[in-house]
Amino acid sequence: MNEEMKSLQKNETWELVECPPGKKPVGCCWIYTVKYKADGSIERFKARLVAKGYTQTYGIDYTETFAPVAKINTVRVLLSLAANLDWPLQQFDVKNVFLHGELSEEVYMDLPPGCMVSEKQCQKVCKLKKSLYGLKQSPRAWFGRFTKSMRAFGYHQSNSDHTLFLKKQHGKITALIVYVDDMVVTGNDPEERKALQNYLSSELEMKDQVKEFFCLKESMP
Numbered sequence: 001m002n003e004e005m006k007s008l009q010k011n012e013t014w015e016l017v018e019c020p021p022g023k024k025p026v027g028c029c030w031i032y033t034v035k036y037k038a039d040g041s042i043e044r045f046k047a048r049l050v051a052k053g054y055t056q057t058y059g060i061d062y063t064e065t066f067a068p069v070a071k072i073n074t075v076r077v078l079l080s081l082a083a084n085l086d087w088p089l090q091q092f093d094v095k096n097v098f099l100h101g102e103l104s105e106e107v108y109m110d111l112p113p114g115c116m117v118s119e120k121q122c123q124k125v126c127k128l129k130k131s132l133y134g135l136k137q138s139p140r141a142w143f144g145r146f147t148k149s150m151r152a153f154g155y156h157q158s159n160s161d162h163t164l165f166l167k168k169q170h171g172k173i174t175a176l177i178v179y180v181d182d183m184v185v186t187g188n189d190p191e192e193r194k195a196l197q198n199y200l201s202s203e204l205e206m207k208d209q210v211k212e213f214f215c216l217k218e219s220m221p
Contacts, residue, residue: 001030001047005203011099014109014126016117025108025125028054028134049112051134065138068146070163070179078175082186086203090185090193096203097181101131101141141181146178149203152195167192181195193195 008014019025028051035043080088093099109126113118117124131138147157150165155176158164163178174187174196185193200206 004047004049005112005115008099009147011096013099013130013132016111016121016124017108017127018123019108019125023106023108025110027110028112028132030113049161050135051109051128051132053134053136053138056136060189066143067180068143068163068178070177071161074158074164074177075163075179078177078184078186085188086131087186087188088190090197092176092185092197092200092206093181094181094200096133096145097204098133098135098142099138100137100204101138101143101145102213103128103131103137103141107135142181143178149200150176153199162166198220 013019019081028049031048031050033046035046046148054214066163079187081087107127107128109132111122111124111126115204131141134221135141151157154169155165156177158166161177165176165178167174169192172187172189172192173187174189174192176178176196185196187193197206
């Protein structure tokens with residue numbers, strides 16, 4: 001819980017304000033999960049602060065929603081290219097991915113349970129500046145932020161599948177595909193893949209480990 005609160009404060013997710021008249025703050029709660037390793041041993045205990053998005057009202061607390069889900073045909077094409085051309089597949093993992101989205105709506109939330117604040121601030125509420133897990137608009141806000149960062153780094157968004165980002169340079173190509181909060185990168189430009197990883201690490205808080213898989217032609221049906 002302390003780690004989660006530090007991450008939220010570092011990200012400047014909210015600011016404490018007086019609740020405006022007529023505004024009803026969204027509730028929140030803690031969700032606890034035990035993460036296990038492949039051998040069944042405990043890897044870590046995880047706590048996540050989640051907004052009660054089911055209490056939000058369409059047209060008041062949020063408008064459009066969208067979750068970036070890659071088309072299965074796009075995934076198949078990328079895997080086929082990687083298998084036939086011996087391109088490595090890398091999975092990028094972003095910490096607290098939905099916390100990076102910037103909110104355009106005005107959303108207020110109750111103080112998190114167990115949050116230590118002064119007596120004067122006990123009656124205040126959290127005005128959200130960044131999206132939070134559980135909010136209806138969180139996936140859309142995250143994808144908007146991510147798309148902006150990818151375009152700034154020279155990637156082009158595919159017209160046939162908006163979750164696919166491509167970059168061609170020096171006769172080589174790099175492709176990144178997003179499925180909600182999971183990213184897979186492939187291509188024949190290892191320097192660009194490394195540069196992309198460093199760029200995303202500076203823009204977003206990435207996990208230290210980047211999973212890498214190699215597609216073997218013999219293993220493909």
